[in-house]
Each structure stands twice: as structure tokens, then as C-alpha cells.
Amino acid sequence: MTQATIAEYMQQVGKNARRASTVLAAAEAATKNKALNVIADLLEEKGDYLKTQNALDLEAGAAKGLDAALLDRLALTDERIASMAEGLRQIAGLADPVGEISGMSYRPSGIQVGHMRVPLGVIGIIYESRPNVTADAAALCLKSGNATILRGGSEAIHSNKAIAECIQQGLQASGLPADCVQVIETTDRAAVGELLKLKDSVDVIIPRGGKGLIERVSADSLIPVIKHLDGICHVFIDEQADEAKALAIAVNSKTHRYGTCNTMETLLVAAPIAATILPKLEALYAEHDLELRGCDRTRDILPNCVVATDEDWDTEYLAPILSIKVVDDMDAAIVHINAHSSQHTDTIVTENFTKARRFLREVDSASVMINASTRFADGFEYGLGAEIGISTDKLHARGPVGLEGLTSVKYIVFGDGHIRT
């Protein structure tokens, strides 16, 4: 396609989505749930077709020299298809947030005012290779009453189109417009640029992928973006921490999984207990072959520790590496966190009520925890049922974003002929 044809094509996609969104906004929960369940069934029934289409992507990927880890992320197996379908059925089981009325109260004028929860409208999702995102993201948007435009990675184009066929067939079988979920058919990069310009037909853009993708999308978009940037998470072990809890949390936050955004990257330890607790932690981390990088005070206690540079305090390792800093007290810990945290998730371990209360208030992150592992910062663990990402923005949605984060509210007013005097 030429640039002009792509622009025209994308504008048409936008218009189709806007039209479908008004039908979807008014759809009953039962209709949306039926669609989700039918789509889940179709994905399983058409498993062989999905795997055949996925094989085309895997072949092309291997020919292009994608590494084994990427090819693995790209592969659709029976197990992964079943898990996609199961995800859709779970979303069907969640309460419908749309149309929920809250807070209706009478005002002195006699009018009654409150809020109604409403869909955002049209959501554009730009993501990288895993094809299961196609089904997950479409399902969350569908349940929250939003039309979706999906732009997956070019290496997954056949898989994504095949999943989209199942979704559109399921939508139509349930009486909803097929355009409620559209997958962009071209792999041309220009299509992303055009999508980011559609401010009349798209209400919000959600990029899912690496930091590079998210920064590029945020810089170019004329449409508001719900961002999920990096996770530089901290655990601060206070002088008055319970040692057993501190050890468990410091180990779990780092070693439960290395590649996730809610993994701890920097451990802060209060000076008065550093000499006692750091050697115990070193022994525990050694079981996980962790590389430790420490400040000077840490290295006085753990001489085998690598020297941490300034850069370490601002690095998301996503790897078995941990930076450790000894700080004077909680005040110093809060200063360090507010300067270096990516405002994702930070934890204090302490038995002191007053310090816990201050940490909670003064640390400016999307999730602030007391005596719990950073790994809990997750939509499922928080009870959202599912999540489309973890926002590090402060406006609109902050932290794990579930169905509610994909909606807005409007004011509603009931009167009986009331006028303003």
C-alpha cells in the first residue's frame, strides 16, 4: 500500500470503530458475555487453523533469524490456545462496569446528582509479538464496552489475523458488529503513525511492549496514551523490621521472577541493622546465583559485592542482578526512592506504625506496600480479575489497569422540571 492508501485505510478503520463503539456502549452485559464465551469456544474449535496460521509466522520468524526466546513467545500451542479461551471465559464472568450508577445525592436546589460509569469509546492497542494479547486485550475492551483497533507485531500477523477472524465471527454470532474489534491488516509501519493521528475516532492509545515502543508511541501520539513504562521497584528494610519478614520479602521481591516489572531492582537497608541482615541476605541470594552491586557502605559489610555506579540506581535489570544501598534511616530511603523509583511499586518492611504510615503517604508510587512483596503489584492479585497493563501515569489510571481503568464516568442529573434561579 502507498502512504496515501494507508492513511485512507486507517481513517476507514477509525470510522468503523467509532460506529461500532456506539452500538457496543449500549450493549447489555449478557450480549457481551455471550460474545466472549462464543469467541472462547471458536478459538478452541479452530485450534488447528490457528496453529497452521501461526506456523507461517514461526517459519517467517525463523527465516528472519528471530532468536529462540522470541520464537517461543510467538508460538501458539494447544495449551496456550486453551489458556486464551479460559482468559476470555474469566472476563465474561466479571461484573460489567458499564452503566453502574453511584453516589446519587440530593442537592439544595432539589436536583439529584451522581455518576454513571461509561466506556471510553475506541481504544487503540499497539503491542509486540505475543499473539495471546490479541484475544486478551480485545476481551477486556469488549467487556468494558469499548471498540478496539489492534496493531500487533508484524512477526505475528498471520496468527493475529486468524485470532481476529474468530473474534469477529463470535461478535456477529452474538449480534454485535464485527468492527467492535479490528486487527490492522497491513504490517507497514506507516499504519502506526496514521493510527496515532486519528484523534477524532480513537479515544486512547495503550502501548504494550518494551520501553522503546512506549516512548516512541508517547512521543508521536496526538491521542492520550495510557503508559506502562519501566519498573524500578524498591524494598526498604527499616531498622525496626521483623527480620524473618524482611528476609522473605527481600528474596521473594527479587527472585520470584526476574523479567517482570514488579520485581525489586534496588534494596535499601537501614544502617543500624545492615551489618546483621546483609550477610544473611547474601547467603540467601547466593542460592539464586544473584549478582549483587553495592554502595560503599554495603561493600564494607559484603566485600565480594560489585561496585554499584550511579547508573545502577536508575536501571531496570530484568535479570538476576540486584543493587543494594545502605541508608541512614527512612527519610533517606524516601528521598532515594522518590528520586530513583519509576513510581511503579515500593515496599517498606517495618513493625513501626508511625514509619509505616509516613512511608505510605510520602512515597509517590502507583503501589506503596507495607510488609509485602513487590510481586503482588498485579491486576489479578489486586482483585481486578484481569489487567491490560500497569500504568505508571498519574492521570486517569494508575497502577494495574483492569476493566474500570478502561472506562470513564459521566455526571447524571435527575430533576422534576428544575431550573436554576
Place this chain on the structure above:
Amino acid sequence: MTQATIAEYMQQVGKNARRASTVLAAAEAATKNKALNVIADLLEEKGDYLKTQNALDLEAGAAKGLDAALLDRLALTDERIASMAEGLRQIAGLADPVGEISGMSYRPSGIQVGHMRVPLGVIGIIYESRPNVTADAAALCLKSGNATILRGGSEAIHSNKAIAECIQQGLQASGLPADCVQVIETTDRAAVGELLKLKDSVDVIIPRGGKGLIERVSADSLIPVIKHLDGICHVFIDEQADEAKALAIAVNSKTHRYGTCNTMETLLVAAPIAATILPKLEALYAEHDLELRGCDRTRDILPNCVVATDEDWDTEYLAPILSIKVVDDMDAAIVHINAHSSQHTDTIVTENFTKARRFLREVDSASVMINASTRFADGFEYGLGAEIGISTDKLHARGPVGLEGLTSVKYIVFGDGHIRT
């Protein structure tokens, strides 16, 4: 100042604000309320000084040839100063939203999860001539725990600086950093451009003024903007409307005030009752010297009505002009509203429960009303205590924006050494 000096100056303003914001975020309600009350007292005590400084602006404005209406908006009188002070005292009396914890519930893992309301951080406000905005906006931001950078119109620079002096003196007298509220000292336009680039030190930009200002700020800003664009509001009189209520609401929504964004600009009337109700409305509107512009079906009933062009349906008159369209039924009304409304405020007049319920759900505007005047769309009328504007955005804050709209929430998690398994 040269461009380079202005850039440097604005970066310093941003840094000062960020530093002050962390102190303010942790400030107790009593401290913030004390500051608001002290500032209110200072504004009244220093009334003569404010009027002297304001006279400089009025002189310069008259010399520049500002029209009488603009000069009137610019003028500070004893009455207006008293009303500014009263506004601050009212804001001091509102509940502090910051730190409010809600929804703490236990999850199957044993952790307890909920939300804490927090300030946004640093808010930049760009506004046009009325100097009272300086005090109002600073007070709302202060109470919600945000540091503020204020950029008023150049024609009000002396007045704004004088008000800022009172504010900063009041802040210091209450133990808060003066930099919690900064007024940009230069009237150079380049300062606005620099402000809109400070994405590391400013969290949100709120423009207050005409459509031109808001569009310019939105286009140039690298920082998220809470927008208040135009108000093209509708009243739809359904076939099953109570006639007395319909007449009262249609007259009040248009004639209570012409220049406000929640004023009705287009009246939609259901065809079956048009011939009965339109002549009665014409007579009532005649008492207000209103110019009526109608579609063909309206003009069949009211031959004296001016012809409405396509442009009329998309025009915010802010004047004694009303466009009128006869529509077949509520479906046609909703289609017209969703195509032409600015998604500000729209009302249905009906006694029919099912239609009221559908209108409420299907009209996609910040305020949707049943049997009430559009003029109620206002922070005070809704019980917010005060408002910084009426957002026509869908993300973050929608409709009248009060203290809560100037805050965000973070997740908070309580554990007892909980780890993820």
C-alpha cells in the same frame, strides 16, 4: 529576557515547584487551611495595594485600547477582593481529599489492598485576564496538595504579582514553602512555550480561557492537559414531556445566562408535539429578544424564524441566539446530539421512564440530565464546593473539576510478611 534566559528561568520555576510539592503533599489539612485563611485576610488587609497595582494594569490596558468589557473583567474592586477572600475561606472549609484511604479489602493471598488519594504534584495553569483566577486556582491546588505555576494574561501582570505576594506571604506565615504557588514574572510569550516543555517537573496543565488558548496549549504541550473546550449543549423535548416543565427548562437553559458554557445552544423538539409547543416557546423567547434559527420543519410552524444552516448545529453562540430542530423521535435526537454536541451537557424532558433511561445511557456527554436545566452543570451546583473548570475530556476528569479532579489515587497494600508463591 532572551530565549535562553527564559528557558533557564522556567526550568528553575519548575524545580522550585517540584521541591515545594513534596512538602505540600505531606502537609496536614490544618496547615493548608491556615494558609488559605491567612491569605484571605492578607488580600483584604492589602486591598489598597492590590487596587494600586491593578490601576497600573487598567491604565496600560486603556492605553493599549482594550474594550470596556475586557477592562471591566480586569478591574479589582473592594467587592471583588472580598469575594476572592470569601472564596479562599470556603475552600479552607472543604474536606481535605488528600490521604483518604478507601476500599481496603482482603485478597485470597492474605494481603489487604485499597486506594489512597494523593495530589497530582505540580499543576501549571494558563489563564486569561481575570485576576481573581490567580487566587481561586492557587487555592484549589493548595487544598488538593499540589504546587502551582500560574501564568496569567500579560494585561493583568501587576495585579497577579500583587496577589501572588499575598499568597506567598500567607504560605510562609503558615510554615509552607513560598514556592507552593509561583506566578511567572515575565509576560514574554516564550515562557508559555517553555512551561509546556517541563514534563519532568509539571504533571498537568490546565488552560482556562477561550477556545483559541485551549487549542494552542493542547497542541503544543508535552504535558497532559485537562481541557475545557466549548459547550454546545442541547435540550430535547420528547413527545411525552410535561409541557410546563419543558417550557421552563427550555427557557431557563437558554436565557438564564448567555455567555456560559452550560447554556443551551440547540433545542430539539419531537415532531408530534412541535406544532403545539413551538409557538408557546416563540412567545416566551420573544420576551428575551432571542433570535431563533430553525430547520425547515421548524419554519413550517414558526415562519418568522431565520433559516438555520449546517454551521448553526456546530456553533456555540454565547449570545441571545438559539437554533431549533424538529426531530422524528428520541432516536433521531440522540443521533443529532452525539454528532453535534460538544459532549458538555445535554438534557431530555420526558415523563417516559424507558426513554429517560435510554437517553441517560446513550448520550455520550460529561453531564446528561433528565428534566433539569443545562445550567445546573456547575461545580457548586453539583456539590464540589468549587471548580477549576469543566472538563470536556473523557480521561481522568470529566465534567466540573473540583478538588478530587486535582488528585490521583495510588494502590496501597498491607501485609504481614506476605510473599507471592
